[in-house]
Amino acid sequence: MDAGLALSTVIAAMLGGAIRVTTPFLFVALGEMLTERSGRINLGLEGTLVLGAMTAYAFSYATGSPWIGVLAAGCFGFLMGTLHATICRLPGVNDIAVGIALMLFGTGIAFFFGKPYIQPTAPRLPSISLGAWTGDPRFEQALQINPLFLIGIALAIFLAWALKNTRMGLVLRVTGDSEAAARALGHPVMLIRLLATAVGGFFAGVGGAFLSLYYPGSWNEGLSSGQGLMAVALVIFARWDPIRCLYAALLFGAAGALGPALQSIGVTQGYYFFNAAPYILTLFLMIGSAGSKRALRDAPGELSLTR
Amino acid sequence: MTDIARSASAASQSVFDSDWMIRVRRGSEALAIPIAALLVSALLFSIFLLALGKSPAQFYQLIWLGGFGTGFSWSNTLLRAAPVMLTALAVAIPARLGLTMIGGEGALVLGGFTAAAIAIPMIGGGAPIVMHVLMFAGALAVGAAWVGIAGALRQFRGVNETISTLLLSYIAIAIMNFFVEGALRDPADPNKPSTKALESVEMIGKLPGIDVHWGLVFAIVACVAVYVLMFRTTFGFACKIAGGNARAALAQGLPVGRLVIVATLIAGACAGMAGYFEIAAVHGKANASLASGYGFTGILVAFLARQHPLAIMPVAILFGGIAAAGGIIQRRMGLPDATVLLLQGLTFVVLLASETFYGRLTLFNPKARTDRT
Numbered sequence: 074m075d076a077g078l079a080l081s082t083v084i085a086a087m088l089g090g091a092i093r094v095t096t097p098f099l100f101v102a103l104g105e106m107l108t109e110r111s112g113r114i115n116l117g118l119e120g121t122l123v124l125g126a127m128t129a130y131a132f133s134y135a136t137g138s139p140w141i142g143v144l145a146a147g148c149f150g151f152l153m154g155t156l157h158a159t160i161c162r163l164p165g166v167n168d169i170a171v172g173i174a175l176m177l178f179g180t181g182i183a184f185f186f187g188k189p190y191i192q193p194t195a196p197r198l199p200s201i202s203l204g205a206w207t208g209d210p211r212f213e214q215a216l217q218i219n220p221l222f223l224i225g226i227a228l229a230i231f232l233a234w235a236l237k238n239t240r241m242g243l244v245l246r247v248t249g250d251s252e253a254a255a256r257a258l259g260h261p262v263m264l265i266r267l268l269a270t271a272v273g274g275f276f277a278g279v280g281g282a283f284l285s286l287y288y289p290g291s292w293n294e295g296l297s298s299g300q301g302l303m304a305v306a307l308v309i310f311a312r313w314d315p316i317r318c319l320y321a322a323l324l325f326g327a328a329g330a331l332g333p334a335l336q337s338i339g340v341t342q343g344y345y346f347f348n349a350a351p352y353i354l355t356l357f358l359m360i361g362s363a364g365s366k367r368a369l370r371d372a373p374g375e376l377s378l379t380r
Numbered sequence: 381m382t383d384i385a386r387s388a389s390a391a392s393q394s395v396f397d398s399d400w401m402i403r404v405r406r407g408s409e410a411l412a413i414p415i416a417a418l419l420v421s422a423l424l425f426s427i428f429l430l431a432l433g434k435s436p437a438q439f440y441q442l443i444w445l446g447g448f449g450t451g452f453s454w455s456n457t458l459l460r461a462a463p464v465m466l467t468a469l470a471v472a473i474p475a476r477l478g479l480t481m482i483g484g485e486g487a488l489v490l491g492g493f494t495a496a497a498i499a500i501p502m503i504g505g506g507a508p509i510v511m512h513v514l515m516f517a518g519a520l521a522v523g524a525a526w527v528g529i530a531g532a533l534r535q536f537r538g539v540n541e542t543i544s545t546l547l548l549s550y551i552a553i554a555i556m557n558f559f560v561e562g563a564l565r566d567p568a569d570p571n572k573p574s575t576k577a578l579e580s581v582e583m584i585g586k587l588p589g590i591d592v593h594w595g596l597v598f599a600i601v602a603c604v605a606v607y608v609l610m611f612r613t614t615f616g617f618a619c620k621i622a623g624g625n626a627r628a629a630l631a632q633g634l635p636v637g638r639l640v641i642v643a644t645l646i647a648g649a650c651a652g653m654a655g656y657f658e659i660a661a662v663h664g665k666a667n668a669s670l671a672s673g674y675g676f677t678g679i680l681v682a683f684l685a686r687q688h689p690l691a692i693m694p695v696a697i698l699f700g701g702i703a704a705a706g707g708i709i710q711r712r713m714g715l716p717d718a719t720v721l722l723l724q725g726l727t728f729v730v731l732l733a734s735e736t737f738y739g740r741l742t743l744f745n746p747k748a749r750t751d752r753t
Contacts, residue, residue, distance in 0.1 A: 178725030184718030
């Protein structure tokens with residue numbers, strides 16, 4: 074295979090891979106961003122993601138409609154978020170520790186009830202072809218876009234607008250920046266955080282649905298490999314801004330697609346190393362962004378993460 | 381509330397209550413609340429089993445039988461408890477400094493892998509003692525470095541230690557897989573990709589009279605040593621102050637940065653030691669089964685033990701027993717292998733919710749009502 078062809082194959086595979094791999098990152102990151110803007114951190118979204126993947130697959134299999142699966146995943150994510158917020162509102166409870174516990178709990182439920190769904194095939198989400206104009210089958214395949222990806226982009230834009238321009242967005246930001254100010258203004262702080270965490274859980278559940286219903290497109294216990302966790306780091310890197318979450322998710326998606334893309338042209342050496350690329354990237358981004366003054370300035374004031 | 385604030389409020393109570401009475405009350409509080417949390421999660425899990433049409437009585441009977449009922453099950457339990465004690469220490473030591481570090485799994489995997497890699501050129505070389513000393517030192521050093529990185533990043537770059545330790549765990553597993561499936565794969569091994577196995581005579585032997593390896597003794601010694609270090613030395617006291625209020629500790633002239641680094645190095649070395657024994661006494665070679673979740677069970681055990689090194693021992697044995705009973709529960713009751721994981725997750729959630737009761741129950745804090753506004 075000559076070098077030019079190999080390169081364009083890798084680029085096509087990375088583009089397609091990035092679009093596919095980005096979606097779960099994007100949904101979890103938007104959910105985490107919403108939760109953290111209310112002043113709380115939910116590390117349990119990894120568990121929510123796995124649970125969402127399992128419920129989406131199970132409901133899609135049982136009802137024959139993948140969209141019902143997506144909705145069910147969101148609802149279970151909503152419940153997990155509600156549980157997190159309910160425990161965290163008790164005085165003296167550490168939100169980071171609760172997140173770790175819910176990571177274990179969500180994974181436990183998903184594995185426990187997911188056993189019967191490892192074998193059967195559930196109807197998967199459809200995709201939209203946007204690549205016909207390229208006339209290159211590799212790019213056509215890469216541009217098979219899932220509607221959830223487009224919904225995610227629309228959601229990021231909507232959240233950016235809503236946080237800036239609506240009353241609800243303002244109330245959320247006040248709660249996240251200063252609990253005392255929110256209380257003084259008469260806002261129900263705990264209720265706002267509950268809603269922000271629950272809706273954040275809903276998004277993470279939908280992100281999980283993408284994993285099992287589109288790419289990789291089946292349910293098994295090794296489905297999520299820390300995407301939920303990386304999304305938490307991604308939110309710090311994106312400095313709590315929905316649009317920057319979108320860019321960061323694309324970057325992570327491209328990093329995640331590197332291993333499979335190289336494999337597609339026969340480079341199998343170092344497969345595990347390239348699979349670890351997103352974790353290494355996350356770590357370096359955190360080293361670069363966590364201590365910086367800019368990140369600290371943009372962080373919600375009530376967040377225990379950056380203290 | 382921090383420990384310091386707690387002891388401050390305890391001091392204000394001493395006018396009304398004698399000193400040892402407060403100690404007894406605090407001690408029984410630290411014992412009663414986790415036990416109550418355990419019982420509540422057992423109850424919730426029973427309801428869950430009933431809803432599935434399974435018998436809770438049979439479930440707990442099988443845990444007893446599979447974990448503690450016979451000599452065989454005891455050795456199975458202790459075999460699992462030993463690494464969990466060490467990974468729990470890897471959580472408890474940084475917790476004393478106010479750090480939530482959960483990278484035990486990564487340090488165990490990488491420490492174990494290092495031990496296996498060091499052994500490769502020396503297998504069958506006739507100097508098993510030299511080999512084991514080098515393996516042990518390598519595993520501890522790499523484990524220490526792995527958690528120490530997260531400690532340094534936290535101290536000097538402000539990187540959140542919870543997220544970085546978890547990421548480092550994923551990276552550690554990837555590094556092991558990279559070598560085990562590549563450069564260090566033993567071509568003679570017909571099963572899944574592994575490094576070259578130790579010869580069976582070169583493995584660490586069993587303790588006299590019981591079917592458990594020496595790792596258990598090392599784990600118990602480590603728990604006691606960490607207890608002495610963290611509760612009975614100036615180093616431990618300095619750590620506690622730094623964990624309570626880093627700024628106050630700096631004002632006192634305490635080297636907070638150095639304390640964080642040393643504590644995280646010790647924590648990582650504990651997990652690395654667990655990895656060494658998994659290689660030297662259990663598996664004999666490094667492969668994917670090294671990442672079997674001992675690190676994650678250790679997190680739960682450390683929290684349930686209230687981050688106390690001595691309490692870690694019984695709690696680790698309890699969860700070792702539950703894990704040991706997993707197989708028999710699977711076979712006899714037809715429940716999936718994730719049952720143990722689910723029970724652990726549920727216990728963890730209930731336990732953290734129970735943290736809210738510390739300092740609020742009048743039984744243990746006679747003046748609690750008036751203390752709080």
